[in-house]
Each structure stands twice: as C-alpha cells, then as structure tokens.
Amino acid sequence: MNRPVTPTELQLQDDGPLYVAQKKVYPQSVSGTFRRTKWGLMALCLGVYYLLPFVRWNRGLGAPDQAVLIDLPNSRFYFFFIELWPQEVYYFTGLLIVAALTLFLMNAVGGRIWCGYLCPQTVWTDLFYAVERMIEGDRRERMRKDAAKGAMKLERYAEIALKHAIWLMIAWWTGGAWVLYFNDAPTLVKQLVTFQAPAVAYIWIGILTATTYLLAGFMREQVCVYMCPWPRIQAALTDEWALNVTYKYDRGEKRTSLKKANELRALGKPVGDCIDCYQCVAVCPTGIDIRDGSQLGCIQCGLCIDACDSVMTRIGRETRLIGYDNDINIHRRREGKPPIYRIVRPRTVAYVVMIAAVGAIMLYALLNRTLLDISVLHDRNPLAVKLSDGSIRNAYTVRLLNKRGFDRVIAIDMDGPVNATLHVVGADSVTKDRPMIVLPRDTTTELRLLVTAPAESNAAKSVPVRFRVTDIGLGEVASATDHFVSP
C-alpha cells in the first residue's frame, strides 16, 4: 500500500537518536525469602572469593602451602590436593564444559539462577546498591536527591563522596583479593602494606579496582542488557517447562486498583489480584516490569516475588502472584487443571548425564594422572648416522617429567632394533646398558639419547623403538615410541 508520506514524517522516523540514554534505576529495598537467599549467597560468594587465598594446604617441603594458587612464574596451578602443569590444561577444558552444562541445567530447571544470584556482576552490583541505600536512603529519597541536583548542599556532597569512597574501597579489595591468587597471600599482603610488592601486583589491583567500580557502580544492568551474551543464549536454550520468574497473569488480570477491585469483588464480578501497585517495578534492579512477560532484561533475581508477596499478604490475597512458573501452568490453571512441574524431563536428564559423563572422564583422568612421563623427538638432521664400523646410530631428544615433589632415580630401557645399545649423553651410568638418571623434583629434564645398532641385523628402513623409564624406588613406568631408521 502506497500511503503518501510527508517528508517531515519520514525525517522524524529516520533522524531518531543514535543511541538510547541509560534510564537510571533506583531499586527499592525489599525483604523476603529471595532477598534472604540473595544475602546468603552474596556472603558465601564474597566470603569464598576474599578468604580462599588465605587457606593453607600442606604439600611438603619446598612446595607452596597455599590451597589455591596460580603460580605463573613456575607454570603450576595448585588446587588443594591437585597440582596441574601447563600441558594438563585440558582439565580446565573439562571444567569449563561442566560449568557450561551446569549453566544449561540450571536454566532448564529454574531459569537464570546464575544471573539472579551467582553472577559476579549481580553480586557486586547488589553490594554496591546496598551501600548506596545505606548512605543515600531508599528509592524515593535517592530519586528526590538526584532530582534536586541544582541546589545541592554540603551534606549531599559529603554523602556522594562517602558513597564513592566506600565503593572504591570495596573495588580495591576485589582487586586486592584477585592478586592474592597468584602469589603467596600472607607474604603479598605484607608486601602490599609496606609498599614492597611488585609493580605488577599494584597494576592488577588498579585494573580490577577500576573494572569493579565501573561495572558495579555505573554500568550495572547495562552489562546484563547490552554486554552479556548469556541472556541471548539463554533465550535460545530455554523450553516451555523451565521455571522462570513469571507474573501469573491468569490470576493477576484484569489488574485494577485495590479499591475498585474490592468493589467489583463485592459485586461478584471477575477481577484480578494485581492491584497495579508497581512494587515489582520499584524493587527491580534492572528496572523492568515483570508483568510484561519473560524478557531479556529480567535477571530473575526473585526480588519482585518478595515485593509482591508482601503486598499480597497485606491485602489478604494469596501470595506468589509472581513466582517461579511457566506458561504451560498458566494455561492449565485457566482451563481449571492443576499445575504440573516437570523437573525431570529428557532435557534435564540429558544435561545431568552429560555432566556426569564429563565429570567421570575428568575424575578418571585425574586419578590416573601420570606423575612420571616421557616424550621423545627423533633428530631430524641427520636422521641416521653411519659409524666407522658400519653400524647405524640414531639420536633422540627425550624429555622426562617428574611431577612428584621429590627427586627420584629412573632407569631408561630401550627395545626395538636388534642388538642395539643405548647411550645417554652426559650421563655416566652406574649400571652398564641400563642408564640411570636423577630426575629433580617437580620439573622436566631433557636428555640426548643415542641408539646404536649393527646395520646387518637391522636391514629394514625403519624399526619401531620404545623408550621405557622406570622409577627405581616406586616402580612407576612411562614409555614413548619412535622409530629407528637406516640411512
């Protein structure tokens, strides 16, 4: 249809603002089950984050005694009884797979549990809001103070300064705790206090102070709405059975004021439970209206449930007008059927099975982790050397890994070529034909091995060769294969 359009009309459509300005959110304080849950989880998360570096774990002499430590200079990761080397980074891959699947499982069971309760962005923003509320007052007061920008008094300036000071202090502690995971915590704390710590520690504290301060103090819900990929992925992963924070419009509509509702109810006319009090909107940390339905901006923290419940209690109606529910049950209730909840369904079972499978593989790998290992690399140039008596020599570079916390003696055996002899460059063996080496603790050792064999008994162009190392004391064995080639 070609409706004539005036140029000015088009211009208005076209020349809209290039960006949407942030609408400041003033979440109101609220109390209830979900608020308490959030406080508890916040205490747990922050407690673990700030205190974990100080937990000690005895690993014996010479090894760090910090329970969780990322030792970058020595390329080691310590987690209680686990010590990982850089080449074992696949454990982290496994961990990330489990984490992702757990996120999917949470989502299939109870929606954005991660976003609402556990995500660092949520936890720190919640903490920053608490500070703001403590100093500047609740929603209405903060709105009034912000509106009166033109006529600010000294107390108001002091208030703002105090708020930012506390925010910065929290942010500084966040960065401070971060660097403790990369160094011996008590030592570093001492160094930090006496300004003896390495510059890189201060730089990282600075970076994390800045990001925490900006993300939790200013960007807040913008991170969830505009920056985070999870809401987009979550929307694609959810299904009709997943429980999400839902406004039960079957019960709530038609919404009307309390007075009108009471009048209509007295007349026996149908009326909804929602009294349009906007408490759910007032407490929302992302400033959305849950009654518009499931939406990207909703982090499902459940605070609107608490707000609505307290209102419903006060007006004598049944609570959980907003609650964890799904569309299926809304429709079932409308048809007069009882709601059904299906936590166990193919999707959740599949996630659990996958988590269990990956977890089992990781556990198996961890329990069967080799503490003695060998890798071998054949010399490329020359591949083979003819000696004066006509015999053939191949040279190999071998790297041995001793992942134990003590030195140990290993013997090297070789089999493959017929009548071959093995020599380790630089190692004068105690026992002839079976070279023995001391492997220093918790490190790798590189050796040059020479294998010499008579040409006439090894006519093939290439013979498989196997190097086997045996810990003389513990009997641990590791082996690697390569080839013995003729010129």
Added chain:
Amino acid sequence: MTEHPDIDQVSGRTTTGHEWDGIKELNTPLPRWWVITFYATIVWAIGYWIVYPAWPLLWSHTTGIWNYSTRAEVATELANLEKVRGDKMVALGAAPLADIARDPALLALARARGKTVFGDNCAPCHGTGGAGAKGYPNLNDDEWLWGGSLDRIMQTIQFGIRSGHPKAHESVMLGFGKEGVLKRDEIVTVANYVRSLSGLLTAAGYDAAVGKKIFADQCVSCHGDNGKGNQDLGSPDLTDKIWLYGADEATLVETIGNGRAGVMPGWVNRLDPSTIKALTVYVHSLGGGK
C-alpha cells in the same frame, strides 16, 4: 545556517546541496562520539610527531624528543640478553671442559648455546645438524681426522685446518698423479688396494701384490702400515666404512691423483672462549665424541 536546508523529497532527509545529474547527496551526519574520536586521533598523531621519529628530511628525519629508534631497541635487547647470559656463560668458561658434561645445567647451557652458534657459523659447511657433505666431515659419526676428544675438537675449532693460523692443523695429501710420482695405471691399482682394505670389491684383473707394494712405498708414512690413519697428521683411517670424498674407484683415483687439502677456518679470533667451549661440548655431544 540561516537559509532553509534543502530536503530530499523521497527520503525526507536534508541534503548537502551537492548535486550531480539530478542526484543529490543526502546529509548523513556522523554520531558525535565518532567525530570526537576522529579529532582525538588527529591530536594523538600530533603527539606522535613530537615524540617519535616522523618527518623525512633531505638526508635524515626528525628524531622526536624521545630519541626512539628500533635499531637502538635491538641493541638494548641484545645487551640485556648478554647480561642475562653473562653469569652463566662465565661459569661455563670457568668450568674444566671434561666437567661440563657431568653437570646437567652446564651441559644444557653449553648444548643450547653451542647449537645456536653452530647454526650461525658452522652450518654452511657442516649442515644444520652437523651431518656434513662430500668433503665436509659428518660430526655425528665416530671418525675424526684430527681427533674427537674434547681437547682436540676445541683445538680444531680454535685454529682450524690449513687456515693459515700458526697453530692450525697442517698436512698435505700429495697429488701423486699431478706431481708425477705415480702413473695412471699405478694409481688405479693402489686405489683398488685401498678399497680392499675396508673389504670393498676390487676391479677384475687387479694385482693385489703390486697395489700393496705401491701402498707400502707411498702411503704408509701418513696412513700407517695397515692403513689405520694418523690423527696427528689428519690422515684418515682407510679401513673403516666412512669416506669423506667417496670410496668408488673413480673418486679414489681422483683423490690419489690430485691430492686433497680441505680447509677449515679458525674461530679463535671470531668467537669468545666460553662460546668456543660451548661449541666444543655441543659438537662432542652430537654423538661421535671420544
């Protein structure tokens, strides 16, 4: 602007006033942040001119107030590297040659340093892995013209072979044909005799007794009665399986007829003592060291 801007009737947007064949350019202003960023980059560039080398002059360029140059950066980095290496290389220089292989840390350092230096200086003739080529000895095997002990390898590296240095290894494999000492058929006969020393096949009709006689007359002074060679003279063992130039009759005839005198330069004036030590240990550790 006081005058009313021209508005494009189709899109309803203002135009820039530019017109080509009736086609007008729409005015599509950039977002403010974009414009600000653009100006900021210009200001940033001016900072660059002041601080870094920027403008070409006739014979040189402006140096900038930081006096930065990539060449100086390389020099600094190399100096830092030498400083880092310094202590370790001093320890290597102080250690007796024979003890280096017994200390895993020193051995690793010597092999690493030696491998680098070998690649820079020795590889053109001996190959990157020291496998050699015709006329250039393979350093991985166990045959040594001038000795394969650590001391003798070091001596060879330091002063070279026929390099002109007073301490260099000197010897001559005479050109027996060129000098008129042996005739063509005598050379062929003795070449076959030499082949027989290491069990190689001899040509039909070859007279072993004559060959032996010529060898005893002309060759034993350097190569020894039984052809085992002499490492003090750099004369190769003729009884083993390793041939520097080749063991076929034609090559041997050429060798005996024209003589051989390979040259290796001495490195004592080009590499510092601890580096030569590292190189010695590296070559020795390739596998053939005695």
